[in-house]
Amino acid sequence: MIVRHITALLKGLSITLKEFFSRKSTQQYPEEKRQPYAAYRGIHYFRPGENGEERCVACGLCAAVCPNHCIFIEAAESEDELKHPERQYAEIYSIMLERCLFCGYCEEACPKQAIALSRRYDMAVNTRNQMIYTKDKLLAEGLELDEESVGGEIKKTGRRSLWGA
Amino acid sequence: MKLTIESKKVEIEPGATILQAAEKAGVYVPTLCHDKRLKAYGSCRMCLVEVAGSRKLLTACSTPAADGMVVSVNTERLNEIRRRLLELLLVHHPLDCPVCDASGACRLQDMTFEYGVTSGDFSDKRKDIPVVTNSPMIERNMGRCIFCGKCVRVCDEVKGVRAIGYSGRGFEGSVGTAFGVPMDCEFCGNCVASCPVGALTSKPFKNKARPFFLSEETSVCSYCGTGCRLKLDYSDPEQHSFLQGKLWRTRPDDQDELTAGSFCGRGAFGYEYVHSADRLRSPYVKRGRKQEQSDWPRALDAAADGLREVASRYGSAAVAGIISSQATNEESYLLSKLMRVGLGSGMICAPAGLGELAWREAAFEILAGLPTAAAGEITAADLLLTVESDLSESHPVLGIRVLQAARYGGARLIYASARETKLSHYAASDLRIKPGSGAVLMAYLGRCLLEKVKRRGGLKGLLGLGEFTSSVRKLTAGKTARATGISVGELTDLADQLDAAKKPLLLISHLAHETQKGSDYARAAANLAYLLARLKGCDPPVVFASEFSNSRGVLDMGGDRSLYPGGNLEEVEKIWDVKVPGATGLAAAELLEKIEAGQIKALYIAGLDPATQLLGGARWGKALRKLDFLVVQDIFATEASRAAAVVLPGVSWAEKEGSYTNFSGRVGTFKPVVKPLGLARTEWQVMMGLMERFGVAANYPDLAALRCEIEKLLPGYFSGKTRNNKPGGTLMPFVTKGLVEKPGGKYRFLMLSGNSLFQLGSYSGHSAALSERMPRPVVEMSGRDAVRLKLANDDLVEVVSRRGKLRGKLKVVEGNISGVVYVPAYVPGAAAAALLPAPDSKGRAVGCAVAVRKVR
């Protein structure tokens, strides 16, 4: 009888011991960050152009395809040939991330490979306003992001290599 | 004729094309170069069809249908050909859809998608042709051109302007002006609207909004009395990716029987005033000497108190109202009710801009039962007589109808005017008559017809015959020839032609050249129309083209004269359930005199600026400052609003619901597409607020309820079913009245003024594109006078009258009659009204003597 109890105890303890020495499956977030898989779709950013131009030409396809209507664009005409080689550019571009479902359609639709989804997922903020990603924020995001958080060469449909054509 | 298309049977009139038959059968045939306004061209070959028994493929757009034809449209062979054609078009195409204005509404894009052209067997370098941006309003991106030729053909066949043509051949070809100079045309926007791709784009719209985000609403143009139906493309923040609602552009409506899909520069580029920075955004109330911003309840209280105070101190006849001819029917009705019931004053006036005199007289005839012909009758006519009216400038879309009838419809166009204009070039006879002699000319023609009608016994029941006959007895051919400056031979020829024509039509406008048109002009036209009707056994064949979008509706609603809505005082009293003062409305000139004499102390102005829009503008400016109390409701700050005690901001037509009645009585309704700007509120709601303060019942929860009440007085008004025009017909004695002011001495030119293609009323001045096109008046002068004064084209000149002056750019028009200068009205900062005298009580044409000198 007692033996039975002891074996059960040892059995349980052995599991504890085994887990104690096995690889940890939790992480010390936020000190340690999990690296999502390559095709993970996180916060948006604007890819910078090769010569420092803005890639987005305000064609509106991302906004048209977005199932949640979170993208707002107002186009305008620019004189600055370097920044806006195609003259048309987005005077206002903003994504309301709190509405976004991270489907990535915007990225797939974009003919200029301007808008893209990074692998960043840490988007907790204190006010709703901070969830509105304006053009400046998206551009800044694009410049800040490193290879890691963007996901490098991603094979998923439509997603092209980082900074590439 | 019967034929079978895609196994559907269809019956059509002989002469129709296969395409028309297919349309009737409801079979879709792809087209790129077809336009129903134009002659068949057959360049794109997209519409190729197979006809049983014929080895050749035929173009549906240009092949007449034949009886018993069996046509297939959707065979694999045809679709393969279409795919190939598209591939070829795409070889050089820049494919810059992301930045192309047409994207989303591009025929090439649609068809590429439709036929699944994703790759091609041909390859060559893509075109990289620089965009031509040197023209105002229109940009040409020739890389995208598919050479359908529509723009070139529209400009020629529809507009008769021929500003653009093809240059170069093959791959190097493009559409442009001769020698690549900037376009200098009417800027009607029809080429842009007809371009199936994004090769021609409108500058104000370019790069701003994507067609697939825009919502569409059918509306009506807010400028002239033609009343073209327009499509408004606007953004709806609830629906698409826009943060704000905005009117982005206007397009013609090709389903509109009146326009057949055309519009003019004002309709095409004149919408920008809706979002102009100069708009009034909040009510203002005068405190001491300063106008202060206010809120609605306080502003309405101030307006009501001020009007009431004047009425109680000086009697209700000391309060008057002026309503603009661009106010909607509903607003006019409410103002008419507010003035008559709320204030007990019948002093209402709806001045018709500078065309006041002739229009009031014509309006009297129209409201007394003279029906005006609709646009369709222009096309049906075989003789068109226009007297001192240039419809192609004042009413450009009616002008298109006139041109098409003259060029392709076999109608004889007789153009009699002091000015050489576009119509002169297409007229079968182009008669240069002395300014102001149109009335005499028409009276003389009336006299000639009288004999003929009498001989055929058609005068029975025509009232006023005796007086008319004796008034024209002395008007012999010789006398008329002297008065008009054309020969006796030409005059008799003209009378014979009128007699011989089966369907003659008289075309009269109230604004081009109107400053020499007095009340006698409109009377002569009406007399002639009545006589023609008797001669030909038809309705009076006359088009009275009204100046503004609602010149006619304002009168129908009782905005002027002794008019009540529906014209029957008893009915009005029954519906309004009050005793309506018997006082009559009054003409702008009488109103002006009464203000100057101190008899009218308070004025409510709805939507116009007398100093720049009415005859005798300079006097108006002073008169307004004499008033004890002035309320101005307008969408812009004007000279009047600056003098006002209370300013009520109104809204543009794109922000409200309403309706305009065009020249022929067609009512065009429109709905709001954008929200009112700032605190501005729709005029009819403001008027209801005032009515409430005067204790007038105004139980209209919405406009439908109000229209219901209007229809009780004017049955079927909004559905356009009944226009109860009783067949009238009273000839009026013809009395030549002459001019208020004749040229002579220092002021030796007669100034004519009228509406121009780019400036009409106050709206155009706040529409950037139109104003940039005509920032200052273009002063026309005859070649002879220019030589005498040593003036040349583009000289800066000053036109000075006894009352004011303006500066403009000289344009020498060889064919104009000498002794006359023509100045477009309504140019901001250079209002012709300021130079013009006010009319006198006799209804004489004002005339205006001016001197012209060069500015150094």
Ligand code: SF4
């Ligand atoms: S990821 Fe999807 S939901 Fe989010 S913005 Fe892009 S298209 Fe819209």
Ligand code: SF4
């Ligand atoms: S992000 Fe891409 S799809 Fe969206 S508007 Fe810009 S260019 Fe077009």
Ligand code: SF4
């Ligand atoms: S014309 Fe049509 S196909 Fe060509 S770039 Fe513009 S939208 Fe694309």
Ligand code: SF4
């Ligand atoms: S510019 Fe447009 S309308 Fe003119 S030919 Fe080219 S494609 Fe046709």
Ligand code: SF4
């Ligand atoms: S003709 Fe008159 S109604 Fe038609 S678009 Fe031009 S201004 Fe507007």
Ligand code: FES
């Ligand atoms: S539509 Fe018939 S050839 Fe172009």
